[in-house]
Amino acid sequence: MISNNLGMVEALRPVSNELAAAVEQFLAAGGQIDVAKPPPPPKPVVYVPQEPPAPKPFVRRRTEAIPLADPAPAELREEKRMKRVELVMQLAKTHTQKEVIIATGIARRTLLSMSKEFSFSFKRGHPEPTYINDPALVEQIKACKEQGLSRRQACEKLRIIHTTLARIVDRHQIDYPKSKAGGNRCAA
Incomplete structure:
Protein backbone atom coordinates (compact mmCIF):
# COMPACT_ATOMS: atom_id res chain seq x y z
CA MET A 1 0.00 0.00 0.00
CA ILE A 2 1.39 3.33 -1.00
CA SER A 3 0.33 6.35 0.91
CA ASN A 4 1.85 9.68 1.53
CA ASN A 5 0.31 9.59 5.00
CA LEU A 6 2.96 7.59 6.85
CA GLY A 7 1.02 7.66 10.10
CA MET A 8 -1.87 5.78 8.50
CA VAL A 9 0.50 3.20 7.02
CA GLU A 10 1.98 2.55 10.43
CA ALA A 11 -1.49 2.32 12.00
CA LEU A 12 -2.60 -0.34 9.47
CA ARG A 13 0.66 -2.35 9.66
CA PRO A 14 -0.66 -4.88 12.28
CA VAL A 15 -3.69 -5.72 10.06
CA SER A 16 -1.39 -6.13 7.07
CA ASN A 17 0.87 -8.46 9.08
CA GLU A 18 -2.11 -10.60 10.16
CA LEU A 19 -3.23 -10.95 6.51
CA ALA A 20 0.28 -11.94 5.41
CA ALA A 21 0.41 -14.58 8.21
CA ALA A 22 -2.99 -15.98 7.15
CA VAL A 23 -1.78 -16.29 3.54
CA GLU A 24 1.39 -18.17 4.63
CA GLN A 25 -0.66 -20.50 6.84
CA PHE A 26 -3.03 -21.21 3.88
CA LEU A 27 -0.11 -21.97 1.56
CA ALA A 28 1.57 -24.17 4.21
CA ALA A 29 -1.61 -26.26 4.54
CA GLY A 30 -1.39 -27.06 0.82
CA GLY A 31 -3.63 -24.37 -0.52
CA GLN A 32 -3.01 -22.73 -3.81
CA ILE A 33 -3.77 -19.21 -4.92
CA ASP A 34 -5.28 -19.16 -8.38
CA VAL A 35 -4.10 -16.36 -10.59
CA ALA A 36 -6.92 -15.53 -12.93
CA LYS A 37 -6.15 -14.83 -16.55
CA PRO A 38 -7.22 -11.41 -17.70
CA PRO A 39 -10.28 -11.48 -19.91
CA PRO A 40 -9.62 -11.23 -23.65
CA PRO A 41 -9.81 -7.74 -25.04
CA PRO A 42 -13.18 -6.83 -26.54
CA LYS A 43 -13.60 -7.06 -30.25
CA PRO A 44 -13.17 -3.68 -31.87
CA VAL A 45 -16.36 -2.06 -33.06
CA VAL A 46 -16.38 -1.79 -36.82
CA TYR A 47 -18.60 0.91 -38.23
CA VAL A 48 -19.94 -0.05 -41.62
CA PRO A 49 -21.61 2.77 -43.50
CA GLN A 50 -25.23 2.10 -44.19
CA GLU A 51 -26.02 1.45 -47.80
CA PRO A 52 -28.31 3.96 -49.42
CA PRO A 53 -31.78 2.71 -50.20
CA ALA A 54 -32.30 1.30 -53.62
CA PRO A 55 -33.71 3.85 -56.05
CA LYS A 56 -37.36 3.55 -56.89
CA PRO A 57 -38.00 2.36 -60.39
CA PHE A 58 -39.07 5.06 -62.83
CA VAL A 59 -42.67 4.66 -63.75
CA ARG A 60 -43.90 6.72 -66.66
CA ARG A 61 -47.34 8.03 -66.00
CA ARG A 62 -49.77 7.82 -68.78
CA THR A 63 -51.99 10.83 -69.10
CA GLU A 64 -54.48 11.73 -71.69
CA ALA A 65 -53.54 14.66 -73.85
CA ILE A 66 -55.66 17.75 -73.25
CA PRO A 67 -57.09 18.92 -76.52
CA LEU A 68 -55.96 22.45 -77.31
CA ALA A 69 -58.50 25.07 -78.22
CA ASP A 70 -58.59 25.86 -81.87
CA PRO A 71 -56.31 28.82 -82.49
CA ALA A 72 -58.02 31.87 -83.85
CA PRO A 73 -57.52 32.23 -87.58
CA ALA A 74 -54.89 34.71 -88.60
CA GLU A 75 -57.50 36.96 -90.21
CA LEU A 76 -59.41 37.35 -86.94
CA ARG A 77 -56.25 38.17 -85.02
CA GLU A 78 -55.18 40.72 -87.61
CA GLU A 79 -58.63 42.32 -87.62
CA LYS A 80 -58.59 42.61 -83.84
CA ARG A 81 -55.10 44.14 -83.97
CA MET A 82 -56.12 46.70 -86.57
CA LYS A 83 -59.11 47.79 -84.48
CA ARG A 84 -56.75 48.27 -81.58
CA VAL A 85 -54.34 50.29 -83.72
CA GLU A 86 -57.17 52.51 -84.98
CA LEU A 87 -58.26 53.21 -81.41
CA VAL A 88 -54.71 54.13 -80.40
CA MET A 89 -54.28 56.36 -83.48
CA GLN A 90 -57.48 58.27 -82.61
CA LEU A 91 -56.38 58.71 -78.99
CA ALA A 92 -52.84 59.73 -80.01
CA LYS A 93 -54.12 62.89 -81.68
CA THR A 94 -55.39 64.38 -78.42
CA HIS A 95 -53.64 62.43 -75.66
CA THR A 96 -50.12 61.92 -74.44
CA GLN A 97 -48.57 58.48 -74.45
CA LYS A 98 -49.09 58.12 -70.70
CA GLU A 99 -52.77 59.00 -70.98
CA VAL A 100 -53.23 56.40 -73.74
CA ILE A 101 -51.55 53.78 -71.56
CA ILE A 102 -53.95 54.54 -68.72
CA ALA A 103 -57.00 54.57 -71.02
CA THR A 104 -56.26 51.37 -72.94
CA GLY A 105 -53.99 49.36 -70.67
CA ILE A 106 -51.57 48.74 -73.54
CA ALA A 107 -47.90 48.58 -72.58
CA ARG A 108 -45.61 51.49 -73.44
CA ARG A 109 -43.35 49.30 -75.58
CA THR A 110 -46.32 48.09 -77.63
CA LEU A 111 -47.50 51.66 -78.19
CA LEU A 112 -44.03 52.67 -79.31
CA SER A 113 -43.82 49.82 -81.83
CA MET A 114 -47.34 50.70 -83.12
CA SER A 115 -46.38 54.34 -83.59
CA LYS A 116 -43.25 53.36 -85.54
CA GLU A 117 -45.03 50.79 -87.69
CA PHE A 118 -48.01 52.99 -88.57
CA SER A 119 -46.09 56.30 -88.41
CA PHE A 120 -48.16 58.33 -85.98
CA SER A 121 -47.14 60.26 -82.90
CA PHE A 122 -48.68 61.13 -79.57
CA LYS A 123 -49.49 64.59 -78.27
CA ARG A 124 -46.35 66.03 -76.72
CA GLY A 125 -45.68 68.07 -73.65
CA HIS A 126 -47.15 68.48 -70.25
CA PRO A 127 -50.31 70.46 -69.76
CA GLU A 128 -49.67 73.82 -68.16
CA PRO A 129 -50.71 74.03 -64.53
Whole structure:
Protein backbone atom coordinates (compact mmCIF):
# COMPACT_ATOMS: atom_id res chain seq x y z
CA MET A 1 0.00 0.00 0.00
CA ILE A 2 1.39 3.33 -1.00
CA SER A 3 0.33 6.35 0.91
CA ASN A 4 1.85 9.68 1.53
CA ASN A 5 0.31 9.59 5.00
CA LEU A 6 2.96 7.59 6.85
CA GLY A 7 1.02 7.66 10.10
CA MET A 8 -1.87 5.78 8.50
CA VAL A 9 0.50 3.20 7.02
CA GLU A 10 1.98 2.55 10.43
CA ALA A 11 -1.49 2.32 12.00
CA LEU A 12 -2.60 -0.34 9.47
CA ARG A 13 0.66 -2.35 9.66
CA PRO A 14 -0.66 -4.88 12.28
CA VAL A 15 -3.69 -5.72 10.06
CA SER A 16 -1.39 -6.13 7.07
CA ASN A 17 0.87 -8.46 9.08
CA GLU A 18 -2.11 -10.60 10.16
CA LEU A 19 -3.23 -10.95 6.51
CA ALA A 20 0.28 -11.94 5.41
CA ALA A 21 0.41 -14.58 8.21
CA ALA A 22 -2.99 -15.98 7.15
CA VAL A 23 -1.78 -16.29 3.54
CA GLU A 24 1.39 -18.17 4.63
CA GLN A 25 -0.66 -20.50 6.84
CA PHE A 26 -3.03 -21.21 3.88
CA LEU A 27 -0.11 -21.97 1.56
CA ALA A 28 1.57 -24.17 4.21
CA ALA A 29 -1.61 -26.26 4.54
CA GLY A 30 -1.39 -27.06 0.82
CA GLY A 31 -3.63 -24.37 -0.52
CA GLN A 32 -3.01 -22.73 -3.81
CA ILE A 33 -3.77 -19.21 -4.92
CA ASP A 34 -5.28 -19.16 -8.38
CA VAL A 35 -4.10 -16.36 -10.59
CA ALA A 36 -6.92 -15.53 -12.93
CA LYS A 37 -6.15 -14.83 -16.55
CA PRO A 38 -7.22 -11.41 -17.70
CA PRO A 39 -10.28 -11.48 -19.91
CA PRO A 40 -9.62 -11.23 -23.65
CA PRO A 41 -9.81 -7.74 -25.04
CA PRO A 42 -13.18 -6.83 -26.54
CA LYS A 43 -13.60 -7.06 -30.25
CA PRO A 44 -13.17 -3.68 -31.87
CA VAL A 45 -16.36 -2.06 -33.06
CA VAL A 46 -16.38 -1.79 -36.82
CA TYR A 47 -18.60 0.91 -38.23
CA VAL A 48 -19.94 -0.05 -41.62
CA PRO A 49 -21.61 2.77 -43.50
CA GLN A 50 -25.23 2.10 -44.19
CA GLU A 51 -26.02 1.45 -47.80
CA PRO A 52 -28.31 3.96 -49.42
CA PRO A 53 -31.78 2.71 -50.20
CA ALA A 54 -32.30 1.30 -53.62
CA PRO A 55 -33.71 3.85 -56.05
CA LYS A 56 -37.36 3.55 -56.89
CA PRO A 57 -38.00 2.36 -60.39
CA PHE A 58 -39.07 5.06 -62.83
CA VAL A 59 -42.67 4.66 -63.75
CA ARG A 60 -43.90 6.72 -66.66
CA ARG A 61 -47.34 8.03 -66.00
CA ARG A 62 -49.77 7.82 -68.78
CA THR A 63 -51.99 10.83 -69.10
CA GLU A 64 -54.48 11.73 -71.69
CA ALA A 65 -53.54 14.66 -73.85
CA ILE A 66 -55.66 17.75 -73.25
CA PRO A 67 -57.09 18.92 -76.52
CA LEU A 68 -55.96 22.45 -77.31
CA ALA A 69 -58.50 25.07 -78.22
CA ASP A 70 -58.59 25.86 -81.87
CA PRO A 71 -56.31 28.82 -82.49
CA ALA A 72 -58.02 31.87 -83.85
CA PRO A 73 -57.52 32.23 -87.58
CA ALA A 74 -54.89 34.71 -88.60
CA GLU A 75 -57.50 36.96 -90.21
CA LEU A 76 -59.41 37.35 -86.94
CA ARG A 77 -56.25 38.17 -85.02
CA GLU A 78 -55.18 40.72 -87.61
CA GLU A 79 -58.63 42.32 -87.62
CA LYS A 80 -58.59 42.61 -83.84
CA ARG A 81 -55.10 44.14 -83.97
CA MET A 82 -56.12 46.70 -86.57
CA LYS A 83 -59.11 47.79 -84.48
CA ARG A 84 -56.75 48.27 -81.58
CA VAL A 85 -54.34 50.29 -83.72
CA GLU A 86 -57.17 52.51 -84.98
CA LEU A 87 -58.26 53.21 -81.41
CA VAL A 88 -54.71 54.13 -80.40
CA MET A 89 -54.28 56.36 -83.48
CA GLN A 90 -57.48 58.27 -82.61
CA LEU A 91 -56.38 58.71 -78.99
CA ALA A 92 -52.84 59.73 -80.01
CA LYS A 93 -54.12 62.89 -81.68
CA THR A 94 -55.39 64.38 -78.42
CA HIS A 95 -53.64 62.43 -75.66
CA THR A 96 -50.12 61.92 -74.44
CA GLN A 97 -48.57 58.48 -74.45
CA LYS A 98 -49.09 58.12 -70.70
CA GLU A 99 -52.77 59.00 -70.98
CA VAL A 100 -53.23 56.40 -73.74
CA ILE A 101 -51.55 53.78 -71.56
CA ILE A 102 -53.95 54.54 -68.72
CA ALA A 103 -57.00 54.57 -71.02
CA THR A 104 -56.26 51.37 -72.94
CA GLY A 105 -53.99 49.36 -70.67
CA ILE A 106 -51.57 48.74 -73.54
CA ALA A 107 -47.90 48.58 -72.58
CA ARG A 108 -45.61 51.49 -73.44
CA ARG A 109 -43.35 49.30 -75.58
CA THR A 110 -46.32 48.09 -77.63
CA LEU A 111 -47.50 51.66 -78.19
CA LEU A 112 -44.03 52.67 -79.31
CA SER A 113 -43.82 49.82 -81.83
CA MET A 114 -47.34 50.70 -83.12
CA SER A 115 -46.38 54.34 -83.59
CA LYS A 116 -43.25 53.36 -85.54
CA GLU A 117 -45.03 50.79 -87.69
CA PHE A 118 -48.01 52.99 -88.57
CA SER A 119 -46.09 56.30 -88.41
CA PHE A 120 -48.16 58.33 -85.98
CA SER A 121 -47.14 60.26 -82.90
CA PHE A 122 -48.68 61.13 -79.57
CA LYS A 123 -49.49 64.59 -78.27
CA ARG A 124 -46.35 66.03 -76.72
CA GLY A 125 -45.68 68.07 -73.65
CA HIS A 126 -47.15 68.48 -70.25
CA PRO A 127 -50.31 70.46 -69.76
CA GLU A 128 -49.67 73.82 -68.16
CA PRO A 129 -50.71 74.03 -64.53
CA THR A 130 -53.98 75.91 -64.05
CA TYR A 131 -52.71 77.95 -61.14
CA ILE A 132 -50.29 79.90 -63.39
CA ASN A 133 -53.23 81.57 -65.14
CA ASP A 134 -55.25 81.98 -61.93
CA PRO A 135 -56.21 85.70 -61.71
CA ALA A 136 -56.84 85.51 -57.95
CA LEU A 137 -53.27 84.32 -57.37
CA VAL A 138 -51.94 87.12 -59.57
CA GLU A 139 -53.87 89.67 -57.48
CA GLN A 140 -52.54 88.14 -54.25
CA ILE A 141 -48.96 88.41 -55.54
CA LYS A 142 -49.50 92.08 -56.44
CA ALA A 143 -50.94 92.67 -52.95
CA CYS A 144 -47.86 91.06 -51.35
CA LYS A 145 -45.65 93.33 -53.44
CA GLU A 146 -47.59 96.41 -52.28
CA GLN A 147 -47.26 95.32 -48.65
CA GLY A 148 -43.48 95.26 -49.14
CA LEU A 149 -43.05 91.53 -48.59
CA SER A 150 -40.01 89.83 -50.08
CA ARG A 151 -40.47 87.09 -52.64
CA ARG A 152 -39.71 84.48 -49.98
CA GLN A 153 -42.29 85.90 -47.59
CA ALA A 154 -44.85 86.04 -50.41
CA CYS A 155 -44.21 82.37 -51.21
CA GLU A 156 -44.74 81.44 -47.57
CA LYS A 157 -47.92 83.50 -47.30
CA LEU A 158 -49.42 82.15 -50.55
CA ARG A 159 -48.12 78.61 -49.89
CA ILE A 160 -46.43 78.26 -53.27
CA ILE A 161 -42.85 77.46 -54.19
CA HIS A 162 -40.36 80.00 -55.50
CA THR A 163 -40.39 78.55 -59.02
CA THR A 164 -44.16 78.97 -59.29
CA LEU A 165 -43.88 82.57 -58.13
CA ALA A 166 -41.14 83.25 -60.70
CA ARG A 167 -43.26 81.73 -63.52
CA ILE A 168 -46.32 83.79 -62.62
CA VAL A 169 -44.26 87.00 -62.30
CA ASP A 170 -42.66 86.38 -65.71
CA ARG A 171 -45.90 85.40 -67.45
CA HIS A 172 -47.90 88.38 -66.17
CA GLN A 173 -44.96 90.81 -66.30
CA ILE A 174 -45.25 91.83 -62.67
CA ASP A 175 -42.39 94.03 -61.47
CA TYR A 176 -41.49 92.11 -58.31
CA PRO A 177 -37.77 92.73 -57.69
CA LYS A 178 -35.59 90.24 -55.93
CA SER A 179 -34.06 91.34 -52.64
CA LYS A 180 -30.71 93.10 -52.97
CA ALA A 181 -27.49 91.55 -51.81
CA GLY A 182 -27.01 92.39 -48.15
CA GLY A 183 -30.59 93.67 -47.90
CA ASN A 184 -33.15 92.77 -45.27
CA ARG A 185 -33.54 89.06 -45.52
CA CYS A 186 -35.80 86.81 -43.59
CA ALA A 187 -33.88 84.03 -41.84
CA ALA A 188 -36.94 81.81 -41.81
